[in-house]
Amino acid sequence: MDRAPRFLRVELTDSRTIEPWFGLGLSYELLKQSFLPSGPGADLFIDHRSGVLLDLHFGVDFAAYGQTLKIGPWVGASAGLFLNQTSGIPDQVLTSEGVSGFHAWLSAGVRIALGF
Numbered sequence: 001m002d003r004a005p006r007f008l009r010v011e012l013t014d015s016r017t018i019e020p021w022f023g024l025g026l027s028y029e030l031l032k033q034s035f036l037p038s039g040p041g042a043d044l045f046i047d048h049r050s051g052v053l054l055d056l057h058f059g060v061d062f063a064a065y066g067q068t069l070k071i072g073p074w075v076g077a078s079a080g081l082f083l084n085q086t087s088g089i090p091d092q093v094l095t096s097e098g099v100s101g102f103h104a105w106l107s108a109g110v111r112i113a114l115g116f
Contacts, residue, residue: 007055016063019070023057027078049084050103059111070113078105 007025029050059074082101 007057009057016067018063019061019072021059021061023055023059023076025055025057026051026053027055029080047084047086048082050080050082053080054078061111061113067115070111070115072111073108074111075108076106078107079103 006027007023009021009023012020012022029048031048031050033046033048055076055078057074057076059072061070061072063069064071080103082103
């Protein structure tokens with residue numbers, strides 16, 4: 001899956017030790033899947049192109065080494081619509097549709113920030 005995000009991060013305080021933040025963004029996704037069918041024939045592929053309507057991220061950075069290294073947890077949610085879906089075999093497109101459904105992602109992790 002390829003993703004091209006545009007993201008704005010806003011720090012909620014100017015503290016040097018604990019820094020809560022939130023982010024808001026938009027992105028475009030491209031997901032390509034290939035399958036080997038159980039019977040004879042060529043690979044089957046599915047191509048999804050998606051516009052994400054909204055990306056929201058929240059987190060807290062803790063100073064680990066002065067202002068040079070900050071580490072903290074974050075959580076994010078994304079929601080969007082599939083703009084195009086194509087499926088078929090490499091030499092022949094079997095179906096092609098316009099907007100085909102809603103999707104959402106929930107993610108979490110640890111953010112490491114280096115400041116020089």
